[in-house]
Amino acid sequence: MDMLTPVLTDNWGQDRAWTLAAYEKQGGYAAMKKALTPEYGGPDAIIQAVKDSGLRGRGGAGFPTGMKWGFIPQDNPKPKYLVVNADESEPGTCKDIPLMMASPHTLVEGVIISSFAIRANHAFIYVRGEVLHVIRRLQHAVQEAYLAGHLGKDINGTGYDLDIVVHAGAGAYICGEETALLEGLEGRRGQPRLRPPFPAVAGLYASPTVINNTESIASVPSIIANGADWFASMGTEKSKGFGIFSLSGHITKPGQYEAPLGITLRELVDLAGGMRAGHQLKFWTPGGSSTPLLTDEHLDVPLDFEGVAAAGSMLGTRALQLFDETTCVVRAVLRWTEFYKHESCGKCTPCREGTWWLVQTLARLEKGEGSEADLDLLLDQCDNILGRSFCALADGAVSPISSSIKYFRDEYLAHLRHGGCPLDPAASTVFASHGAPA
Amino acid sequence: MSPTEPSEARASDRGLKSEMTQIRRFSENDTQITPETYAELEAIAARYPEPRSGLLPMLHLVQSVEGRVTSEGIEACAKVLGISAADVSGVATFYTMYKRKPVGDYLVGVCTNTLCAVMGGDVIFDRLKEHLDVGNDETSEDGAITLEHIECNAACDYAPVMMVNWEFMDNQTPESAVQVVDALRAGEAVHSTRGPKLCTWKQAERVLAGFNDGLANEGPAAGPASLVGLEIARERGWKAPTSDSSGPTEEPGTKIEAVEEADTSRAESETLSKEVK
Ligand SMILES: Cc1cc2nc3c(=O)[nH]c(=O)nc-3n(C[C@H](O)[C@H](O)[C@H](O)COP(=O)(O)O)c2cc1C
Numbered sequence: 001m002d003m004l005t006p007v008l009t010d011n012w013g014q015d016r017a018w019t020l021a022a023y024e025k026q027g028g029y030a031a032m033k034k035a036l037t038p039e040y041g042g043p044d045a046i047i048q049a050v051k052d053s054g055l056r057g058r059g060g061a062g063f064p065t066g067m068k069w070g071f072i073p074q075d076n077p078k079p080k081y082l083v084v085n086a087d088e089s090e091p092g093t094c095k096d097i098p099l100m101m102a103s104p105h106t107l108v109e110g111v112i113i114s115s116f117a118i119r120a121n122h123a124f125i126y127v128r129g130e131v132l133h134v135i136r137r138l139q140h141a142v143q144e145a146y147l148a149g150h151l152g153k154d155i156n157g158t159g160y161d162l163d164i165v166v167h168a169g170a171g172a173y174i175c176g177e178e179t180a181l182l183e184g185l186e187g188r189r190g191q192p193r194l195r196p197p198f199p200a201v202a203g204l205y206a207s208p209t210v211i212n213n214t215e216s217i218a219s220v221p222s223i224i225a226n227g228a229d230w231f232a233s234m235g236t237e238k239s240k241g242f243g244i245f246s247l248s249g250h251i252t253k254p255g256q257y258e259a260p261l262g263i264t265l266r267e268l269v270d271l272a273g274g275m276r277a278g279h280q281l282k283f284w285t286p287g288g289s290s291t292p293l294l295t296d297e298h299l300d301v302p303l304d305f306e307g308v309a310a311a312g313s314m315l316g317t318r319a320l321q322l323f324d325e326t327t328c329v330v331r332a333v334l335r336w337t338e339f340y341k342h343e344s345c346g347k348c349t350p351c352r353e354g355t356w357w358l359v360q361t362l363a364r365l366e367k368g369e370g371s372e373a374d375l376d377l378l379l380d381q382c383d384n385i386l387g388r389s390f391c392a393l394a395d396g397a398v399s400p401i402s403s404s405i406k407y408f409r410d411e412y413l414a415h416l417r418h419g420g421c422p423l424d425p426a427a428s429t430v431f432a433s434h435g436a437p438a
Numbered sequence: 439m440s441p442t443e444p445s446e447a448r449a450s451d452r453g454l455k456s457e458m459t460q461i462r463r464f465s466e467n468d469t470q471i472t473p474e475t476y477a478e479l480e481a482i483a484a485r486y487p488e489p490r491s492g493l494l495p496m497l498h499l500v501q502s503v504e505g506r507v508t509s510e511g512i513e514a515c516a517k518v519l520g521i522s523a524a525d526v527s528g529v530a531t532f533y534t535m536y537k538r539k540p541v542g543d544y545l546v547g548v549c550t551n552t553l554c555a556v557m558g559g560d561v562i563f564d565r566l567k568e569h570l571d572v573g574n575d576e577t578s579e580d581g582a583i584t585l586e587h588i589e590c591n592a593a594c595d596y597a598p599v600m601m602v603n604w605e606f607m608d609n610q611t612p613e614s615a616v617q618v619v620d621a622l623r624a625g626e627a628v629h630s631t632r633g634p635k636l637c638t639w640k641q642a643e644r645v646l647a648g649f650n651d652g653l654a655n656e657g658p659a660a661g662p663a664s665l666v667g668l669e670i671a672r673e674r675g676w677k678a679p680t681s682d683s684s685g686p687t688e689e690p691g692t693k694i695e696a697v698e699e700a701d702t703s704r705a706e707s708e709t710l711s712k713e714v715k
């Protein structure tokens with residue numbers, strides 16, 4: 001197996017890749033046509049193929065996609081809906097946005113096949129509002145697909161009807177959480193809903209709804225085109241297929257690397273030309289800021305769902321943010337904590353109040369005030385939040401704190417000894433490498 | 439928000455003063471909402487199986503018309519949807535992209551989430567505050583630039599990132615950021631690093647409301663960082679495996695071949711796809 005396996009990223013370098021003409025030239029919409037022909041076996045055959053492929057959700061939690069589709073109660077007389085989660089706001093995550101910018105038709109084709117499979121006639125792409133050009137490209141692609149007869153009534157003469165609405169959000173990290181997203185899509189404050197009922201039973205407008213991440217849905221056409229076994233031939237035993245790995249931070253070549261699940265950070269760093277010249281890896285997030293930090297001890301952890309879990313973290317969205325030894329871990333963690341405090345939707349007390357207290361305690365420590373006992377206080381606060389809040393935002397909020405204390409307790413103490421941060425923040429900027437002494 | 443003249447003492451507060459000037463300029467009475475706006479708000483609501491789903495894009499439209507979310511805009515949404523103004527207001531205050539204070543022609547956001555902050559975003563944000571003589575969420579005296587710090591905008595591989603009216607300005611330095619705002623204030627054309635020439639904030643809000651501005655074909659398919667993995671794969675001849683049915687034959691040279699070979703019942707499906715067409 002080759003180390004990198006471009007499938008979703010394969011056409012990103014093409015001239016005007018976002019247009020229907022370019023997409024169809026490289027085989028686009030053939031999978032849709034194949035899936036919609038009666039001979040393919042109908043919706044159930046598509047669900048079966050996605051199940052057999054082993055595709056697991058690419059939005060963070062890794063839930064098996066085909067199984068989720070199978071939960072849609074087909075005897076329910078209400079309309080069924082497909083909602084694409086294109087909110088991409090988890091700090092570090094930057095794969096769905098370039099995908100929709102370069103090849104929005106991959107997503108549109110995936111939406112058609114997936115909607116057909118769950119028997120939906122209405123699909124929504126909920127895209128974060130802060131990405132104007134990506135929204136233009138999505139609107140344009142949907143419009144082109146309508147004109148080509150791939151959307152609307154009686155798609156390509158198959159008798160199947162589907163409408164897609166591109167829906168721009170308005171700035172709220174919590175709207176990435178699937179039930180908060182549905183609230184946003186219903187024109188309300190984006191606060192999570194109590195589950196059960198799960199969206200598969202009562203989602204949008206209390207109707208059966210599948211919510212999937214952009215990359216999950218974009219992977220579907222390749223599974224239909226090449227077969228479930230093809231997809232499952234990549235990756236590891238329980239984490240099949242390929243995924244986009246997003247490298248950012250103090251690395252020579254930050255960017256998107258599409259590889260089979262199970263590749264290691266050592267291999268990726270190597271491909272990316274190593275850490276920036278003269279520096280070493282200090283800590284990293286495997287899947288965004290909500291996944292516990294790892295260190296240079298974990299370079300050989302297989303980046304699949306099981307491997308990263310065994311190392312005490314989560315694969316999440318494969319948002320690999322790499323920080324070198326010039327970075328203060330306390331500063332990094334404080335900033336993420338401020339983010340969670342700002343984004344807490346306020347619905348439940350442990351998160352609303354807890355994230356506020358976490359910021360207070362951390363800010364004191366960062367300034368070198370307080371005492372070693374504050375570290376235990378922090379861990380205690382984390383304990384009172386983790387698992388006691390209404391949704392997973394709060395669990396994510398404590399991840400960087402507890403993991404950083406686990407691996408870098410000494411650095412917290414150094415702030416107390418030093419009466420502030422012992423590191424120079426200028427040394428970790430990109431401008432520092434332009435000659436300024438590190 | 440009172441549209442009265444600021445007192446001497448308050449006028450010494452730079453932030454407040456410019457805020458007051460702005461508020462006067464966009465006072466509640468100069469609403470720009472017209473019957474046409476109502477028609478467009480109704481058109482947005484009609485896109486959805488249930489009209490209230492249109493509220494987020496409708497508020498974007500209000501901003502594109504009014505330069506912020508005004509009480510008149512809230513009333514208009516409430517009327518179109520048949521819900522209370524308090525309901526609409528509750529939604530408008532929840533989301534950070536909705537602004538109650540007037541926004542300048544260009545909303546400049548500097549990412550100061552951890553990764554960008556560490557890579558230089560904090561320095562860039564400080565430099566712009568100083569250069570524009572404003573604080574966070576404030577507008578320059580000339581009304582051209584509103585500055586704010588923003589959270590991760592899904593472009594970490596281009597850190598440090600700045601957004602202008604939600605267009606990407608990748609790989610910034612303090613100097614490049616100052617150049618961008620100076621050029622914008624001077625009325626010069628500035629292009630997004632991965633998109634078109636920057637439009638105004640009101641124009642951008644109209645696109646977010648779902649009214650296409652025809653600029654989708656501007657800019658590249660992908661920026662350089664989005665392509666690094668693909669380029670390495672091409673250099674080394676790395677590919678995804680061939681599909682199920684192709685067996686141990688040679689690898690397909692192009693994706694078209696791959697897709698065709700992928701088909702287990704190729705001949706059959708080719709005829710069928712013709713029928714489908
Ligand atoms: C606070 C929070 C933010 C989230 N943000 C996103 C997001 O931006 N994009 C996404 O696809 N999933 C996000 N999720 C996960 C979704 O709730 C959901 O699991 C996912 O969209 C399901 O799609 P998948 O099965 O295809 O991964 C978030 C979850 C939480 C708790």
Ligand code: SF4
Pocket residue numbers: 174192343344345346347348349351352389390391392393394
């Ligand atoms: S955990 Fe936080 S974000 Fe989630 S419901 Fe509670 S307050 Fe809202």
Ligand code: FES
Pocket residue numbers: 091092093549550551552553554555589590591592593594597599
């Ligand atoms: S941290 Fe700035 S774009 Fe992600």
